[in-house]
Amino acid sequence: MKQLLSPGGGTQPTKFTLCLMFAAVLLLPFATDALLGRGWVRIMDFAMLYIMLALGLNIVVGYAGLLDLGYIAFFAVGAYCYALTGSPHLALAFPLLFPDGLHLSFWLVVPLAALLAGGFGVLLGAPTLRLRGDYLAIVTLGFGEIIRIFMNNLNAPINLTNGPQGISRIDPISMAGVSLNATQEIFGIVLxxxxxxxxxxxxxxxxxxxxxxxLEKSRIGRAWMAIREDEIAASSMGINTRNLKLLAFAMGAMFGGVSGTLFAGFQGFVSPESFSLMESIMVLCMVVLGGMGNIYGVILGGLLLALLPEVLRHSVVPLQQALFGKTLIDPESLRMLLFGTALIVVMLYRPAGIWPSRVRRRELETDEAAEIV
Amino acid sequence: MTVPLLELSGVGKQFGGLSALSEVSLHIKRGEIYGLIGPNGAGKTTLFNVITGLYQLNAGEFNFNGRSYQTPKPHFLAQAGIARTFQNIRLFANLTALENVMIGRHVRTKAGVFGALLRNKSTRNEERASTERARELLRYVGIVKAHQTLAKNLSYGEQRRLEIARALATDPLLLALDEPAAGMNATETESLKVLLQDIRSTGITVMLIEHDVKLIMGLCDRVAVLDYGRKIAEGVPDEVRQNPAVIAAYLGVDDAA
Incomplete structure (x- = not known):
């Protein structure tokens, strides 16, 4: 970990700098609130969710090398898991069984959602064991769409998901009896x-x-990387590629499922449109742009891509108004333009991502050295 | 006589209509160095892939270490004690030499997800033992200096040695080498020969495919010759060299004669 924290390869962070970083992160919401306003704290919250998603996908794509274009489906599974069990909605579907809906505690739903999403991960993994690369990408993309379309259409014959209208009035998350949906005062600090x-x-x-x-620095992590590098050699070395690929899918899906429950509890509302293909691609871009296989790179990628659209939304219109007196380009189209440009630039100048893993970095360095020779 | 380590009887392998192997029977005794030679396209690598589980045999019987295998998966055979190298080196290119060998330890270690997460005492011990063993093996094949180098940045000869170290890490009973000396110069071949003899002296049975006849003759206890998917000769090297069928397979035979 220390090694990864110092990309320059020189100094290692001391305990002091780590404590400093920790304190900075703890104070971040207050600083954001004071400088930019409360709306930005909410944006930071979403950035955290994206980071979790990106890290989950990193296990599948970065470690095991399995290109997954339907990852958001697991996020959807987690979100709907809490939406159904933590809202009055089930009263619509089963009025006799749950007259008020099923209001399970969030903390009970988290492990359930993790298991369910993990199960879906295995479900996706099992038929795709023989596929790699493009072919795997197409199948996983299809899987992601299937889940979304199911959510969209499972309002008949039994209204399970309330279709495109989504499920609202989801119970807020509470911790030790303290609801997180209201301002709380803890030790005299207003939160x-x-x-x-x-x-x-x-x-x-x-x-x-x-x-x-x-996981990265374990027997399991090494086996995943062996599969990523050469599946035939990996199986000849005694690695059960089937089980380990399923494990990678399941672990990644579990992370997705847990962040889904957090999303549902935070928003209080879920609908299928939050789980479109574009979201899967966005999460994949976070992993690739940040630095596949490197935890810190993936965090950076998640943070950048989650914040970029918001920064644009808040700066583009005022800027244009100030410069030209009218809005020429709307922020949404500029977002895609900048996003595309950023991807091209990163792939041209930093093909291993903004903050590549130590191995990928060395690899590029030696390639450069080889070119010079 | 004791039961042979590996015994094939009447093994056949077809790819569609093409018969790559037919009626191949051979046995490898414990502790010997067994050579497999033959002209290009004779089916040597196919036989290798059958023995290591990459191909499933269509006919015949396959016994290893007293057990019969019908359609074994490669990881299952690695578990049983067969380790291999590849003709065109297949290392984990973007991992370090040490990591490559540690992956070879996978099959002899146990830590799962919970071990990885908790990093409890037994996991830590296992991890330490794996690292140590991997380092030891790198030293044994003579590339310990390069343990932090990515496999793909090693020289050709070092890559060949790393593949052997990785295979040895699985604690094999049978080490199967597919053209280990291909592309090596005379000095490198000589040191490979010394290494293989040393491996045999530790009790590991060695089987190899090789084109370098001098190496085969100087190293192997017994040799089998394949041609067009059939075994045409077997025996001690000198005998095989005199065998008219072998000479015909390699040099061709004058139809008029």
Missing amino acids: PSVHLYFYLFLGFAALVVFVSQR
């Missing part, structure tokens, strides 16, 4: 709801980072 969610998401993100890190 608005968005701050509370920020800390909750931060905790989960930290857990995801921890799990990723431990």
